[in-house]
Amino acid sequence: MGSAKKSANDSGSAARKARIEEMRRAERSRERRNRILTIGVSVVVVAGLVVGAAVLVRSQSDDSDTAASDSKGTGKFVTDADGVKTWDTKLTQNHVTKTVDYPMEPPVGGDHNAVWMNCNGDVYTKAINNMNAVHSLEHGAVWVTYNSKAAKTDIDALAAKVKKTPYTLMSPDDKQADPIMLSAWGKQRTVTSATDPNVDKFLEEFVQGEQTPEPGAACTNGLSQ
Secondary structure: OHHHHHHHHHHHHHHHHHHHHHHHHHHHHHHHHHHHHHHHOOHHHHHHHHHHHHHHHHHHHHHHHHHHHHOOOOOOEEEOOOOOEEEOOOOOOOEOOOOOOOOOOOOOOOOEOOOOEOOEEEEOOOOOOHHHHHHHHHOOOEEEEEOOOOOHHHHHHHHHHHHOOOOEEEEEOOOOOOOEEEEEOOEEEEOOOOOOHHHHHHHHHHOOOOOOOOOOOOOOOOEOO
């Protein structure tokens, strides 16, 4: 019985690693194509893009305040039987410059900054900007957060786990209600400690999980502390 369970767990872990590796290969392929295209752009085209970008930035700036306000829309968490909370309304995905006032802490989605936080097993020792972290969640990352009530042994153990897991990031968040929380796009749960089996369950299900709006999008070449 125990052997069968272990085999199933190993199989699930191998499948997740294979899925992540496939996403990372696709990401590297996109980066190579982007470099080739960049090298081939002429000076005239670059000049045109600069002018066009200036117009676009002004246009997006005009719209960003409205987009940010829309992020404050109604919604609430619904707790599933397994203890995972799901946000019950559609989360917006606009890129904005104005600070977003999220209805939950840590946020699990909504309008966000155009630059993501690096989330390739990155562990941050200082609080990070929610708007950049939400972009990471959009890319399929799981965000591990903790407040001042979390035990140092748990923080260290979680940091070690995150460092070994692509599409994850970790940071302190003293505004959150519980000592240790896990967040993905539209999903969130509290865990009791680093050894809580729900930590691995959450990572297994939501790292590049079905909830991901942009599966395979980059978790590198973003913002870092």
